[in-house]
Amino acid sequence: MKQHAHIPLSAILLIVVASGCFSAVDVTVKHLSQRYPVLLLVWARWGVQALVLLALMGPRMRLDLVRTARLPLHLARGVVLIASSLCFFSALSFLPLAEATALNYTAPMLVTLMAAWFLRERLTRPRWAFVAAGFLGMLLIVRPGSEMLTPAALLALGAAALYATFQILTRKLAGENLMVLMMYPSLVGCVLLSVAMPFVRFDAGYPITDVIAFLGLGITGALGHLLFVQAFQRASASAIAPFTYMQLVWSTLAGWLLFATFPDGWTLTGIVVIAGSGVVLTWYERWRVSLPQSEPAAVD
Numbered sequence: 001m002k003q004h005a006h007i008p009l010s011a012i013l014l015i016v017v018a019s020g021c022f023s024a025v026d027v028t029v030k031h032l033s034q035r036y037p038v039l040l041l042v043w044a045r046w047g048v049q050a051l052v053l054l055a056l057m058g059p060r061m062r063l064d065l066v067r068t069a070r071l072p073l074h075l076a077r078g079v080v081l082i083a084s085s086l087c088f089f090s091a092l093s094f095l096p097l098a099e100a101t102a103l104n105y106t107a108p109m110l111v112t113l114m115a116a117w118f119l120r121e122r123l124t125r126p127r128w129a130f131v132a133a134g135f136l137g138m139l140l141i142v143r144p145g146s147e148m149l150t151p152a153a154l155l156a157l158g159a160a161a162l163y164a165t166f167q168i169l170t171r172k173l174a175g176e177n178l179m180v181l182m183m184y185p186s187l188v189g190c191v192l193l194s195v196a197m198p199f200v201r202f203d204a205g206y207p208i209t210d211v212i213a214f215l216g217l218g219i220t221g222a223l224g225h226l227l228f229v230q231a232f233q234r235a236s237a238s239a240i241a242p243f244t245y246m247q248l249v250w251s252t253l254a255g256w257l258l259f260a261t262f263p264d265g266w267t268l269t270g271i272v273v274i275a276g277s278g279v280v281l282t283w284y285e286r287w288r289v290s291l292p293q294s295e296p297a298a299v300d
Contacts, residue, residue, distance in 0.1 A: 011235035014227045015243040021224030023250035026092060026101065027258060028213050028220070033093035035210075039193060039200050041217065042085045046189030048218020049225075053186060056226075057179050065183050070173060074180070077169040078188025084162035085189070087155045094152035097255035098263050101248055102141055102271045103156035108278055109134030110164035118168055126284055133277035140270030148267070178229050186222075239286065242279040 029041050057065055068074055091100050109131050116123040138157070142149045173181060231240050248271055256262045263271060 007239045008234050011231045011240050012243050014231035014234070015240045016246050018224040018227035018231065019244055019247035020250050021220045021227065023097075023101075023247055023254055025217055025221045025224070026097060026251060027254050028217050029089050030092045030097060030259065032210065032213055032217075033089065035202075037200050037202050038086060038089045038093065039196055040202070041089050041214075042082065042189065043193035043197060044214040045085060045089075045217045045221055046082065046186045047193070048215055049222040050183070050186035050190045050218075052219060052222040053179070053183050057183075061179060064177070065179060066187070068176060068180055068184075070176070073169060073173060074176075074184040075188060077166060077173065078185040079192070080162055080166045080169065081185040082189040082192060084159045084166060087162060088159035091152045091156035091159060094150070095148075095156060096261040096263070097259060098248070098252040098261070098271065099141055099148065099153075099267055100156050101251040102267075102274055103138065103153060104160050104163065105245075105248060105274050105278075106134050106138050106157065107160040107163040107167065109274075110161055111167045114164055114168050115171070119171060126281055130277050130281040133273055137270040137273035137277070140273065141267050143266060178232070182225055182229070236286075241282045245275040245278060248275050 025045065029045075032041055053065070088100070088104055091103070095103075112123070112127050112131055115121040116127075142153050170181065252263065252271070
């Protein structure tokens, strides 16, 4: 058995708070999506984050914030993440918060399969078990023949597939500056969706509370990612990954308290299976084997 350093409490707290930030983004999206188009929400999410990063890191890093020798891969990665956000935000407008989040958390299962196919990583028996458990958890949530099997659920699963692709591209950019990895998706989202904004039509106005909520989308999302970066600097990804599943807890509580929705028994079982299998696999590989670790699972 390998010996591992103690996990700093500060790293755990950073991940827990970051997961709370991502859940807050999802709550805001679900609230605003009843009055505003998804394109506008995704534009605000990534456009504001781009401004936040430029304000915080631009004076210190200057052109280093966007300097890279692998520009096409960064741009492709950005497009994939924005597409994932479009799918997930669309799903959030129809699905209960906990169910949408849980379906999006099938991304780590897909990353495991894609890493074996595209990165030639070893697909061990525990990893196969993790994939099978994730698939079972997904089936428990959508339950073919139930009212959960809707186009919105397929959008959530599509978002998970795109986010898994995003993680694989992140692996290929190993060694790049973390701030650069954060900056490019924000810029891609801001530029692409700014082009689309003149063609978006809606009847809602902009009360001050909604303007604050739009700003909060990008600020809270950027804060969550910055906290993630800080956590990475204090502990290994394998050590802190299990704590990213706190996002499922936050989303379940938020859905119950703010939207009066709570998962039924089958759905709750599926959520527990997805989260539990991820935690067990991560801790097993942390203590037993030396295999490449995926990016922590928390998503927004």
